[in-house]
Amino acid sequence: MFRWIVVRDLTLAWKSRVDVLSTLFFFLIVVSLFPLGIGPETNLLRLIAPGVVWVAALLASMLSLGRLFANDYQDGTLEQLLLTPQPLYLVVLGKVLALWLVSGVPLALMSPVLGIQFGLSGNTLFVLVVSLLLGTPVLALIGSIGAALTLGLRGGGLLLSILVLPLYIPVLIFGSGAVDASITGMGLQGSLSLLGAVLVLSLVFAPWATSAALRISLE
Amino acid sequence: MNWYKYASPTNFYPLAGKMIPWFAIPSAILFVLGLYVGFFVAPTDFQQGDAYRIIFIHVPSAWMGMFLYLLMAFYAAIGWAFNARLSSMMASAISITGAMFTALSLVTGSLWGKPTWGTYWVWDARLTSTLILLFLYIGFISLQASIDDRSRADRAGAVLAIVGVINVPIIYFSVQWWNTLHQGASIRLLGKPTIAPPMMAAMLIILAACWLYSIAVVLVRLRQIIVEREQTAAWAAEARA
Amino acid sequence: MLEATSLGCVRGDRRLFTNVNFALGPGSLLQVQGPNGSGKTSLLRMICGLLAPAEGEIRWQAANIHSLGEEYFTSLAYIGHRNGLKEELTPIENLRVASGLTGTQLSHDEATIVLGKVGLAGREHLPARILSEGQRRRTALARLLICKAPLWVLDEVLTSLDSSAVRFVTSLIREHTNKGGITVVATHHEFDLPADSYQRLDLA
Numbered sequence: 001m002f003r004w005i006v007v008r009d010l011t012l013a014w015k016s017r018v019d020v021l022s023t024l025f026f027f028l029i030v031v032s033l034f035p036l037g038i039g040p041e042t043n044l045l046r047l048i049a050p051g052v053v054w055v056a057a058l059l060a061s062m063l064s065l066g067r068l069f070a071n072d073y074q075d076g077t078l079e080q081l082l083l084t085p086q087p088l089y090l091v092v093l094g095k096v097l098a099l100w101l102v103s104g105v106p107l108a109l110m111s112p113v114l115g116i117q118f119g120l121s122g123n124t125l126f127v128l129v130v131s132l133l134l135g136t137p138v139l140a141l142i143g144s145i146g147a148a149l150t151l152g153l154r155g156g157g158l159l160l161s162i163l164v165l166p167l168y169i170p171v172l173i174f175g176s177g178a179v180d181a182s183i184t185g186m187g188l189q190g191s192l193s194l195l196g197a198v199l200v201l202s203l204v205f206a207p208w209a210t211s212a213a214l215r216i217s218l219e
Numbered sequence: 220m221n222w223y224k225y226a227s228p229t230n231f232y233p234l235a236g237k238m239i240p241w242f243a244i245p246s247a248i249l250f251v252l253g254l255y256v257g258f259f260v261a262p263t264d265f266q267q268g269d270a271y272r273i274i275f276i277h278v279p280s281a282w283m284g285m286f287l288y289l290l291m292a293f294y295a296a297i298g299w300a301f302n303a304r305l306s307s308m309m310a311s312a313i314s315i316t317g318a319m320f321t322a323l324s325l326v327t328g329s330l331w332g333k334p335t336w337g338t339y340w341v342w343d344a345r346l347t348s349t350l351i352l353l354f355l356y357i358g359f360i361s362l363q364a365s366i367d368d369r370s371r372a373d374r375a376g377a378v379l380a381i382v383g384v385i386n387v388p389i390i391y392f393s394v395q396w397w398n399t400l401h402q403g404a405s406i407r408l409l410g411k412p413t414i415a416p417p418m419m420a421a422m423l424i425i426l427a428a429c430w431l432y433s434i435a436v437v438l439v440r441l442r443q444i445i446v447e448r449e450q451t452a453a454w455a456a457e458a459r460a
Numbered sequence: 461m462l463e464a465t466s467l468g469c470v471r472g473d474r475r476l477f478t479n480v481n482f483a484l485g486p487g488s489l490l491q492v493q494g495p496n497g498s499g500k501t502s503l504l505r506m507i508c509g510l511l512a513p514a515e516g517e518i519r520w521q522a523a524n525i526h527s528l529g530e531e532y533f534t535s536l537a538y539i540g541h542r543n544g545l546k547e548e549l550t551p552i553e554n555l556r557v558a559s560g561l562t563g564t565q566l567s568h569d570e571a572t573i574v575l576g577k578v579g580l581a582g583r584e585h586l587p588a589r590i591l592s593e594g595q596r597r598r599t600a601l602a603r604l605l606i607c608k609a610p611l612w613v614l615d616e617v618l619t620s621l622d623s624s625a626v627r628f629v630t631s632l633i634r635e636h637t638n639k640g641g642i643t644v645v646a647t648h649h650e651f652d653l654p655a656d657s658y659q660r661l662d663l664a
Contacts, residue, residue, distance in 0.1 A: 004560035008546075011557075015548040076542025083508060084561045085534040145382055149375050153365050162361055163379060166354035167386055170393035177397065194396075198389065209382050216374045219511050368472055 001086050005094030006101075012071075013102040019067060020102050027060040027107055031114045042119045049118035050128070050179035053111055057132060057175075058168050061139040062161055064103040065147040068095060069214070073151050082218060088211040092148075096140045096207070104136030120183070127182040127192075134195045135175040141206035142167050148213035170198055228305050228445045235438045242438070246431035253424035261417040270334040273327050275418075279426040281324035281345075283433060284352055287317030288387070291359070292380035299377035307373035308448070310380065311363055312440040316433050318356035325349055344398035348391050355383045369448055461485055461521055462507070462611060462642055468515030469502045476502055477663050478515065486610070486640040487657050489633065493648060494663030500646040501541065503663065504615050507644055508538045520611070534562075537609040539617055543600040547589040551575050551599040554588060559606050566606060578602045579625065593620045601629060604636075612636060614645040 013020050034052045035045055072078035081091050111132055112125040120128065146164035150156040178191035257275035264271040291313040298307030328346055329339040340346070359379055366372035467480040476499030484490055492500050505511040507518060509525045509532060518525050525532050545554050552571045559566040566574075575584045578598040588596055597620055604612060612633070618626050630651060633643050637657060651658060 001561060001563050004557060008557045008561070011553070012546060012548060074542075075547065076540055076544040077546060079510065079540055079542075080538070080544040080558065081561065082510065083533050083536060083538055085530050085563060087530055145378070149362060149379060150365075155365060159361060159365055162354075163358040166351050166358060166390075167382065169351055170386070170389045173393040173397045194393075201389075205382075205385060209378055213375065213378045216371055216378065219371065219505075 001084065002090050002094050005081075005091055006098045009095055009098030010101065013067075013098065016067075020064075020106075023060050023064045023103055024106055024110060026063060027056050027110070028114065030056040030059060032117065035117065045118045046120060046183065049115060049120055050176040050183070052118070053114055053128065054131075054135075054172050054176040054179070057107055057111075057136065058139065058165065058172060060107060061103060061136060061143060062164055062168075064099060065140075065143040065160060065164070066157060068099055068144055068147045069151055070147070070156070073218075078214070079218060082214065088214065089207045092144060092207040092210045092214070093203075096137075096144050096210075099144075100137050100140045104140055105133070108132035108136060120179075124179060124182045127188060128179050131175045131178040131192065131195060134192065134199055135171045138171050138195075138199050138202045139168060141202040141210075142171075144210040145206055145213055148210045148217055151214070151217040171195070174198065226303060226305055228308065228449060231305055232442055232445050235442050239435050239438050242431045242435035246428050246435060249424055249428035249431065253421050253428055256417055256424060257421035261421055262415055267335055270331065273331040275421050275425055277324055277327035277331055278422055279429045280320045280327065281349060282426060283429045284317055284321035284324055284349065287313050287320060287433065288352060288355065288380075289384065291317055292377075292384040295373070295377035295380040299374050304373070304448075307377070308441055308444045309437070310376060311373075312437045312444055313433075314356060314359050314363070314376075315440065316436050318353065318360060320429070320433075321349060321353045321356060325353065342398070344395045347398070348394045351390050351394070352387070355387075359383070461519075462644075463519045463522075464507075464516065465519075466516040467503070467506065467513050467518065469499050469506065469511075470514040471499075471502060480516070480661065480663070482659060482661060484642045484644070484659070486642065487637050488659065489637050489643045489645065489651060489653055489657060490659045490661060491651065492644065492646040492661050492663065498663040500663060501615055503661075504538075504540075504613050504644060504646055507613050508536060509533075535609050536611050536613065537604060537607045538613045538615075539600055539603065540615045543596050545588045545596055545599055548587055550587055551580055551584045551591070551602070554599060555602055555606065558603050562607065564606070564608075570606075574602050574605050575599070577605060578628070594622060594625065597621055598625060601632075604632060610641050612641060612643045612645075614643065614647075616646055618647050618649050 031053055034048065038044065038048070069078060072081065082088060084091065108129050111128050115125045115128050143160075143164050146160045146167075149163065150160045153159060174191045174195040178188045178195065181188035181191055253275065257272055261272070261275075263269055291310045294306045294313065295310035297303060298305075298310060325346065328349070332341060332346075333339050359376055362379055363372045363376045366375060462482075462484045464480060464482050466478075468478040469476040476497075480503065482490055492503060494500050502511055506513050507525075509518075512526070520528060520532055520535065544558075545551075546557075549557065552568060552575065555571045555574065556566050556568070559571075572584055575581065578601055580595060580598055580602070583591060583595060588599060591599070597617070601617065614633075617629060621629065626649070630649070633645065633651065634653065636643060637653060
């Protein structure tokens with residue numbers, strides 16, 4: 001049954017692939033704006049690259065959250081999902097997994113291209129991808145709580161960002177910290193394992209909170 | 220005395236009205252006393268001069284900001300778990316006061332930063348995490364404000380507050396760690412110069428005053444919320460008239 | 461056996477109904493009637509466990525439905541106001557996904573047969589988006605044919621259906637009742653059922 005949820009959401013994402021692609025283009029464009037705003041000096045760009053890429057990843061993940069529950073809420077399928085004979089925890093986990101596969105993973109895989117624009121070296125590019133692969137699932141998990149809480153509210157998108165962005169801060173710090181450490185040649189195990197710990201923690205807690213929030217929003 | 224009787228908003232309303240002066244008046248007295256001790260009794264700091272005296276406001280309000288967040292989450296969780304409306308209303312009432320203290324501690328912190336560090340804002344770990352705490356308060360307040368159905372607003376706020384509480388230590392730790400990583404401002408807030416007893420006394424008196432003030436203000440706000448939400452009940456209409 | 465005792469419903473500041481009681485044994489139908497805004501949908505959503513009752517409780521096989529959790533949903537099929545279809549998917553895909561989510565595999569051919577029965581032959585490969593409202597309703601109703609749940613909760617299922625579809629749905633409900641199933645339906649349509657298995661509830 002868990003498989004059906006993932007398959008369902010992946011199929012739907014495929015049918016509306018323009019939306020999925022626009023999130024990626026958004027990521028690309030935001031990152032590319034920084035050199036234009038700051039200037040083409042390579043040393044400076046290399047210095048700010050981890051932060052810029054990570055902040056853009058945060059914003060792109062947040063934008064993709066709109067797809068998570070809102071459409072299902074509109075057409076009544078979310079109600080049906082709540083009435084399937086399986087823990088809501090798994091339904092949420094399946095939907096978040098599908099979201100991550102179509103937003104987080106391509107974003108992480110695309111990041112080396114952007115890293116090259118900022119003059120990052122091979123090893124750092126690899127760390128960037130790894131940190132994004134560890135961090136973007138956390139963003140999707142935490143974001144799912146906000147998406148469930150703001151279902152059907154006026155100004156939902158803006159409200160969602162106010163709720164979710166502060167909670168994203170540890171991921172931003174550890175994620176960009178890892179890339180930073182790789183640039184300056186310091187140990188990066190610390191950041192990456194902290195990122196992993198946050199991932200485990202949010203895998204345990206976030207779907208629970210999201211389930212509770214969904215039940216509340218659907219009453 | 221039957222305490223459960225006061226768990227109902229209707230019965231709590233008049234009780235809260237009677238309680239307010241009992242907190243408001245001592246709070247005012249302690250504020251005056253605390254400020255007197257802080258400004259006239261406590262000695263001038265040999266490093267920072269008189270500018271340091273702003274910490275008598277700054278530190279208690281920063282503490283209040285944190286305590287009240289925990290308290291707000293606690294009341295919201297109780298209200299959600301036991302379907303206790305008064306408890307949820309309490310959480311909404313606390314949120315504004317908590318946000319106010321957090322904002323106050325940021326403002327006083329940066330005013331104190333100017334003479335001490337030569338700048339209004341540094342990305343010090345404490346200031347940064349206080350700023351994030353303010354964001355969490357703003358999230359809670361705006362979520363509740365944009366939900367029309369009160370019962371949904373109460374419970375949605377509870378989920379958010381609980382998630383926030385789980386996150387606060389992680390955020391605090393990450394900011395601390397980020398700060399040492401970047402070797403930011405290294406001036407410690409209450410560093411080596413030991414605190415003279417009158418300084419400590421002033422701080423504690425003002426902290427007590429802040430608590431009493433918070434209770435009084437929260438009760439006032441709670442009464443407003445009760446009247447607003449119990450519009451259908453006849454007694455609330457009379458209370459408004 | 462579905463029982464409700466002294467149910468009450470409050471939405472926002474408004475009290476919609478109080479003290480609603482019913483007991484439905486196998487092979488019975490409850491028809492919920494009442495003007496718009498009288499709480500028909502709220503009552504049906506309470507029976508599904510989507511909405512917590514302000515007062516009273518609902519029991520399924522003598523256990524409170526909230527203590528049953530997901531287990532209860534194996535016995536329940538709900539069709540709400542909204543069809544619960546994905547516009548982007550075809551009726552076949554919709555049906556297969558819906559069935560997969562309840563834990564039963566439905567092959568492509570089986571889905572085609574079921575959709576043929578509800579009168580969607582030849583339309584099963586079009587995205588639901590371009591179907592008419594009545595055809596979408598039929599697709600939603602096709603779920604009832606593949607589910608084995610003993611309890612059906614149907615909210616205004618007969619709206620936007622033509623007379624042949626109405627006959628089809630009423631015969632479906634009658635068959636379900638005859639086989640010992642329980643149906644709760646919000647509609648003004650009268651059913652041709654024996655009096656001992658037919659209850660009416662008016663939420664005035």
